[in-house]
Amino acid sequence: MYEFPPFFTRQPNEDTWRLQLKLWQDVVYKWCLANNEWRLTPSADVFTNKRIDRTLNIDAATHVLTEMCRKGVAEKLENNETFLVYKHTPADLATELRQWARETGHETSVLTFYELSEGELPSLEKFINADDITLKRVAEVLERRKEGVAMKEEGECVGIKITL
């Protein structure tokens, strides 16, 4: 797909464009995974294929990233054009964390972001190297589900407390 020149042109046909959009999201995620780089701008390297000399223009790239945000697999960071692509979506993580807490008896205990991202807790590989913002979103999801509370320190979210 990445070698297909029309892939780098926004297709005027709406049906084709929808297919193209899906494929692009897939490509972006895989690229992030391969490069372990989760912050992207619309002019990121992923949108250019030097081998076939094609670049997806910025409008279309923004469209792709915005679409990802809409689906909850990415997030637009404030004050700039950078997008954060979630390696794992906050919703998935929240579910997993909740389940883990239930299975391992960590309910009602406080888990700091540091503990989670440094891998100090067993069998929570998905949280290793996780972004602070992602963790914050996990906390927010848990709060929304009334399964946890975000722990704050000096106005900054630093941990999660899983509730019953």
Place this chain on the structure above:
Amino acid sequence: MWIVPALTPGGALVLEAQERVLYEAEVTRVHAMNQYRQGTVVLTSHRFVYIDKVKASSQSLETAVSGLKNIYFIKQAAIKQNVAKYITEENLGKLYVEIASGSNEDWSCAICFSVNRSTLDVCELCGVKREFDLSDSDLSASINLEPEDLPWKPSTRRGQCPGCMHVNHAMLRNCEMCGTELLQRESDYNELYLNLEFKKVNDCQTLYDLLQKTTTKPELNVSESQSSLYGIQKLRIGTKSSVDRSNELLKDINSFQQFKERASEISSLAQQITSTHHDILLGASEPADVAKQIATILVRDNILAEHGGLLTLHECFAIYNERRAIGLISPGLFTQSLKLLDKLGLPVQIRQLESGLKVIESRSHNVQIRQKLLQWIALLSAGAGHSCGVSARDVSEQFKFGIHIALEELQAAEKDGDLCRDEHISGLKFFSNDFRLFRTRNNKISSTA
């Protein structure tokens, strides 16, 4: 305004001097009386022309040289004395020229009464020489006051009685000898004379000499003039030339017959050519007839097939008119007749493409084109081993479409999802829509996973 006198045929320029000229003539003849005027004097072998510097069209004068008489060259000293009030320069030369009365008017031929211009010496129509009625003008000659010390004597005395030739005093109305009524002043107005004043005496001298020469050699003038022959001599020459002419006519008729033979050869050749190629369409001026002819050409002569099954209307118009060769039809009639294609049940039809471009195509042709196009692109991709794009130009070359039609077809296919585009600096190319392939593949993956 600047007027340059054109030479009459056979005339030759004798002298041209741009000098100061003084008109002294009667009011009826020349508008400017007793006024200094500046201008150019041109003397040709036949004419004496004065062109006024300021009012060339109204104040200029043209007269035949033959009409000039009594030319006097006035010495400088005399001028100084007599015309002193006009003179500012010291070394002026002055020329007094009398012009025969009537010489500046159109004259009628004594034989055929045709009216000729004053500059012609010979009747234009019959070639008879003009008769100068000099006796009259002599009779009515100058009553002008002439200075006593001018070195000439007028030809006829003022106040001379026409009956007894007694010379009366100028102011008398009747002859003091016989009582005959003397000529009225009005009649004197026929007399016209010029006072030419030159800045340089030399110019004056040369003009004087030349005038003398030209006027005293009338035979030379006649031989130079346009139609110098008249009378029996002319008739003789006339018959000779008519014989020549009939000879030439015969020659012409012969060559014309040769030409006719050639022409018939050419026309038979042309018929052969047309019969071997296409019929030249003739005559049809009714929309229905035109429509039928269009359909006939497009289908029978495989025009549509040659152009990939589609023709834009202007291409079709051009082809049709090319076939007609003569009596071309107007675009209006063309569009009118195209409207009748469906009504008459002809095998071609008009289709409007996405952009509004109208094309003419065979009725059975519509679907085939798309399939051919897609097959061709697939074939190209298969041959190259990867997806291949085609531009509108490629398509137009492959299928002999017009380039607009090619683009229209590609866009239509894109709209239906059969193709997708690649916009690049190198141009717009269309690829087969592989997004669909990838989707099915992804679906398979996701379903298996």
